[in-house]
Amino acid sequence: MxxxxxxxxxxxxxxxxxxxxxxxxxxxxxxxxxxxxxxxxxxxxxxxxxxxxxxxxxxxxxxxxxxxxxxxxxxSSKSALFKALMEGLQAEVLSELDAQMDAGPRDARDRLKRFARALLSINLRPQMIALNRVALGEAVTLGGVKPTSTIEDPIMKRFALLVKQAQAEGALKRGATLFIAEQLLYATSIRPLISEMLGEGRFSDPAEQERYFSQAWKLFLEGALGAGGQA
CATH class of the missing domain: 1.10.10.60 (Homeodomain-like)
Structure with missing residues (x-):
């Protein structure tokens, strides 16, 4: 795209x-x-x-x-075209993420971190911000584009699997895997995306993206999971 x-x-x-x-x-x-x-x-x-x-x-x-x-x-309609566009875009994102993960580290927690960081970069691309803004506007109108439920979202499924693998390796505390994955996704990716959708412009600077992600990841390990705070 x-x-x-x-x-x-x-x-x-x-x-x-x-x-x-x-x-x-x-x-x-x-x-x-x-x-x-x-x-x-x-x-x-x-x-x-x-x-x-x-x-x-x-x-x-x-x-x-x-x-x-x-x-x-x-x-058949503009809504159908937009839905197909967003589905195709999601497929492209998943393909890109999977390719990055295939070439990445084997350690489960490092893979989780790599996945979260890659998704942040993708979400902050200008076209992704613009199209997510459109999708959000349509989701709250009659006949608009309805969001995929969390449990069925393929990106969320990958997040949850990586959390589960890190838990199995003892790198993260045991707990509600999907809930933990949701909190990590929001902290590292959705919060910056919303900020840019609102026009704040804070994360247009790559250095600010990296600073924010490092802080969010550290707090995730220390606070949410008590995993020792090792990046």
Missing amino acids: KNPGTVEPAAGTGSSSVVGKSKGGRPSREAQAALNRRILESAAELFAVQGFAATTMEQVASVCGAGKDTIYRRY
Whole structure:
């Protein structure tokens, strides 16, 4: 996903652009996938810059270079398009986090710390802040985007698993795993995200992000779990 900025039609796209065809004359699977990526990227830019209400399906079609009917064949409404966008974004985040964890340390507590720090960096990307702001606004309106329950959230599941593994290794005290994971997520990631969604601007400085995370992680170990405060 691109960071928000001035929204312009993608280079080389337009209603007359040539799409790869299969032998039967229909667009190939690769071309269909590329078009769908272009639709979602264009929608992400528009939603991030303009918000949900000001963005229209016609604008998405214009920016991505596809016909409006093409957009509606894939997404029956603007809400459906936004939901698909957020689901795709979450899948990208999970893939990025999993790749980082695969290359990371084996120690469970270090893995938990690495996961929390990586998620903070991802959440504080400008487009992520903007789209979460839009999602929050839609979640409180009729017909808006409904948030995933904590117990079903795939990021929360990974947090809880890492906490459980750290507990099993004796690095953290035993306790309600999901509750502990929720508190860690809020302290290290959600609180800064909310701050930026409100326009405070405090965490735009990478040094401030690192300072805040180090403090939050230390307090998590010392206060919430009594784990000795060793970073």
